[in-house]
Amino acid sequence: MDWIKQLNEAIDYIEDNLTGEISYEKISKIAGCSIYNFQRMFSYIADKPLSEYIRNRRLTLSAFDVLNTNERIIDISLKYGYESQDAFSRAFRNYHGVLPSIVRNETAQLKSCPKLSFQITIKGEKHMNYRIEEFPGFKVVGVSNRINTSSAFEAIPRIWEKAWQDGTMNAFMEFFQKVDYAPAGFLGISSGGQWGESEEMDYILGVTNYVDRPECTYVPPADGMEEFSYPPCKWAVFEANGELPEAVQQIYKQFYTEWLPNSGYELADLPVIESYMQDNHQEVWIALIKSENSKG
Known part of the structure; x- marks a missing residue:
């Protein structure tokens, strides 16, 4: 898969639908990846959700409409997805620092968010310690939380905080x-939110209770916990040591x-796993498949 091409095609779709409905599916x-993975990928590449x-793109274009057309502000509001003129005016002021009615009647300084275009830049600023591992099937016991993909970055820290308060983490430590x-x-x-199926996802807190190897003993879930199974797969496991x-x-x-973009791999349709251990030692597990276009 040409990741840069796919990203730019997604941006083109967004651009073509700024005055209509934009479907995350x-x-x-x-x-070619889950909604959650795309949002995660986008935020780290673009440095914004x-x-x-x-x-910001809608508010940028709406400012041009306010300046250059005779459309009523209420019609511009509806055009860019706002349910009322008041809601649009608040968002417009929060972004541009001025009300749309003032822009139409006075000279005002406005902000602009340009359309993004992605390209590969080889930086190599910091090395990455990783391994590619053919890992057998395994099971995890834990608790699942249903959240909206659009609010995942805000919701996940609250899930961890609650788990420390309600005894969930103590139960994990017994494992x-x-x-x-x-x-x-x-x-x-x-987990979830895959390939156009849902704009929601599951965020699971858990511990590994079985790996499909002869030397591993199965430990059943504790009361109140679910069990989740994952198939054999190729995983890229990255060290992420340091402060969180x-x-x-x-x-x-x-x-x-x-x-x-340079690996010859694509994302597999499996969850992303963050592994938190002692002394600021973390790993990120990302499931991969070989790209059809890879020469390797």
């Missing part, structure tokens, strides 16, 4: 007395902007 199909980019399997430590698993959340965020940014 359609974006995911164009990009996808929802913010779309909002460590029985098992020590990879992916190790506390796991944060981003910066260490993990840096790995994602390098992965999407430097490693993946």
